[in-house]
Amino acid sequence: MGERGHARAEQPRGRRPPEALVEARRRAAEREARKNATFRPQGGSRVIPLKDRTRRSRKAGFTGTDYTLLAVVMLMSLYGMVMIFSASSGAALHNYGSSYYFIVRQAAWFGVGMVAMAALANTDYRKLLKVSPLLVAVSLAALAAVLLFGKEVYGSKRSLELGPLVMQPSELAKLSILLFAVSWYGREKGRLESWREICMPVLAVTAAACLLIILEPDLGSMLIVGLSAFAVLFLSHAKRGKIFALALAGMGLTAFFIFISPYRRARFIAFLDPWSAPREGGFHIIQSLLALGSGRVAGLGLGMSRQKFFYLPNAHTDFIFSIIGEELGLVGSLAVIALFAVFIYLGLKISRGAGDGYGRLLAMGITCLIGAQALVNMGAACGVMPITGITLPFFSYGGSSLVICLSLAGILVSVSRRGGTARPGMDRRKRRESGDMRRGNRRPPPSPSRGGRGARIA
DSSP states (O other): OHHHHHHHHTSOTTOOOHHHHHHHHHHHHHHHHHHHSOBOOTTOOOBOOSOOHHHHHHHHOOOHHHHHHHHHHHHHHHHHHHHHHHHHHHHHHHHHSOTTHHHHHHHHHHHHHHHHHHHHHTSOHHHHHHTHHHHHHHHHHHHHHHHHHOEEETTEEEEEEETTEEEOHHHHHHHHHHHHHHHHHTTOOSOBOSHHHHIIIIIHHHHHHHHHHHTTTOHHHHHHHHHHHHHHHHHSSBOHHHHHHHHHHHHHHHHHHHHTSHHHHHHHHHHHOGGGSTTTTTHHHHHHHHHHHHHTTTOSOTTOOSTTTTTSTTTTTTTHHHHHHHHHHHHHHHHHHHHHHHHHHHHHHHHHTOSSHHHHHHHHHHHHHHHHHHHHHHHHHHTSSOOOOOOOTTTSSOHHHHHHHHHHHHHHHHHHHTSSTTOHHHHHHHHHHHHHHHTTTSOOOOOTTSOOTTOOOO
8 A cells, every 4th residue: 555545544535635645755755765865864974875786887897899999909919919029030039049039028018018908997097197196207207217327229218127127218208198188187177278277287297208308319209298298288178379389389399309410300301302311311211111012912921021131120119010011911001000090989989988078088188199109100111201219009019118008098998987977967867868758658647736536625
C-alpha cells in the first residue's frame, strides 16, 4: 500500500482530502532522495552514497578512442624500433662492436615510457597542471646544468649523463612548458587583452628556457619549446593582433639566431640550393633525397638501405624517415604519414569531448606539438624545410624523446577518460530529459494542489 494507501485508509470512505495525497508525495520524494542522492542532515555531516555507477564508470573505463590511440602509439613505437635497428646496425657494429647497441637501449627506454604512459593515463590531468610550476623549475635547473656539466657532441651540449642514463632536458622542457601554459591560460575565463596577461609568467618562463637551449646550442629544440607555449596561447582567448605580433617577433628572433651563427647560416643557404655546396651544408639534404628516391614505390627491402652505411649522417635519429623511404618505399612512407594523421584525428576528437576548458586546451596543445614536430622532421628529410635536428616522434632513436612522447600520449588518454566527469549538471539534465521522453505517452501526474481522482470538494 505505501504512504499513499495508508493516508487514504485513515480517511472516511468516499472522502480523500488533497492534503493527505500531498503529504504522501512529499514523504515518498524524501525517501527517494535519501536513497539515491547525496544529502546533508541537520547535524551537518555529509552522507555520500556507496555506489555512483555512472560517475565511477566514466572515470575508470576506457573507450574505443582510448584503445585506438594506444594501438596507434604502440604501432608507431614498434615500427620505429624495427627501423632503428635496420638503420643503426652498421654504425653500431663499427663504433661499439655490437649491432644491437642502439636497439637494446631504445627497447629499455620504451619500457620506461610504457610505465610512464600507464601511470599518466590513470592520473587526473588536473593534478599534473597543479604541479606544472615544479616541473618547469626542474627543467630549467636541468637546462642550466647541461651548460655546466653536459657532454659535448657535434659541437653542442644537449644531454646530461647520470651513470648509464643519458637524459636530454630540452625534452622535459617541452612537456613542462606545455602543462604550465595550459594551467595558466586555461584559468582565464575572458579574453586575454593586455600584454601582461599574455607574457607573464608563461612567455617569460618560455623565453628563459629558450635562452638556455640556444646556448647549448640547439635551435631546433628551442623552436619546439617555444611552439609548445605559442600553440596554447593561440588556442586560448587571446587577441589575434597580439598573437600575430608575437609570431612576427618569433620569426625575427629565429632569423637572427640563424644568421649570427656561421654553420646555421651555411645550412640555411644550402637548404635554398643544396647543390651549391654538395660536400658541405647541402650534404645531408642531398643524401636524404637520394635515399628517398632510391626506394621508389615498394622500396629496396627491409635492411637493404645503402645510404645508412656512412653516407647519410644520423640515419637512425634525424633522418629515420629517409631510411624508411629507401627500404620500404612510398608505401612505408605513406604508412608513417597515415599513422600520424590518425593520431592527430584522435587528439582532436579527445579535445572536442573533453569535460572542461583545461582538458580541451591540453589535448589540443599535445596534438599540435606532436604534429608540428613530425611535420618539421619529415619536411627536412624531404628537402622542403631547413634541417633543424628535430627527431621524428615515436620513430627516431632517443630515450628522452620516446619517454616524453609516450607520456604525452598517456595524458591524452587521461583527458579522454575524464571527459564526462566535469559536467554532472548536464548529465542530470540528460537523464531527466530521457525520463520525460519515456513518459511522453503517459498521463501527467496530478498537480499537488488538486485532489486525486474521485476527491470531493467540501
